[in-house]
Amino acid sequence: MSALETLAATIAARRGAAPDSSWTARLLAAGPEKCAEKFGEEAVEAIIEAVKGDRARLTSEAADVLYHLLVMLAARNVTLADVLSELDRRKGTGGLQEKARRPRT
Numbered sequence: 001m002s003a004l005e006t007l008a009a010t011i012a013a014r015r016g017a018a019p020d021s022s023w024t025a026r027l028l029a030a031g032p033e034k035c036a037e038k039f040g041e042e043a044v045e046a047i048i049e050a051v052k053g054d055r056a057r058l059t060s061e062a063a064d065v066l067y068h069l070l071v072m073l074a075a076r077n078v079t080l081a082d083v084l085s086e087l088d089r090r091k092g093t094g095g096l097q098e099k100a101r102r103p104r105t
Contacts, residue, residue, distance in 0.1 A: 008070050008080040015074060024071060032075040039068040 001009075010024070017025035027035050046061035070080060093101075 004066065004070075004080060007067060008074075011070050011074050012079075027071050028075055032072070035068070035072040035075040039065070039072040042068045 011028075014022050014024040015028055019026040019029040027038060042061065042064040046058060046065050049058040049061045073079070073083065
């Protein structure tokens with residue numbers, strides 16, 4: 001099992017736990033909107049470190065982004081397996097082709 005799969009399983013296991021038992025349980029109890037807010041905050045922090053060029057800080061912030069992404073997905077009942085299946089579906093399709101296939105909103 002990869003580190004991401006292990007992390008996703010840990011997050012899933014914390015669903016429904018008492019909010020004072022873990023940070024993950026607290027985030028999930030706060031609802032999808034709070035989980036999305038935290039993901040956005042971490043993404044911005046990662047962007048800042050990428051612009052600064054601090055490799056160690058970027059690595060740390062990227063780990064936070066991945067964690068908060070998985071929590072946000074869990075809050076909306078989207079699993080890592082769902083995301084990986086979507087990536088598998090896209091294999092062999094260029095980014096420009098994939099964007100052209102998406103409905104315009």
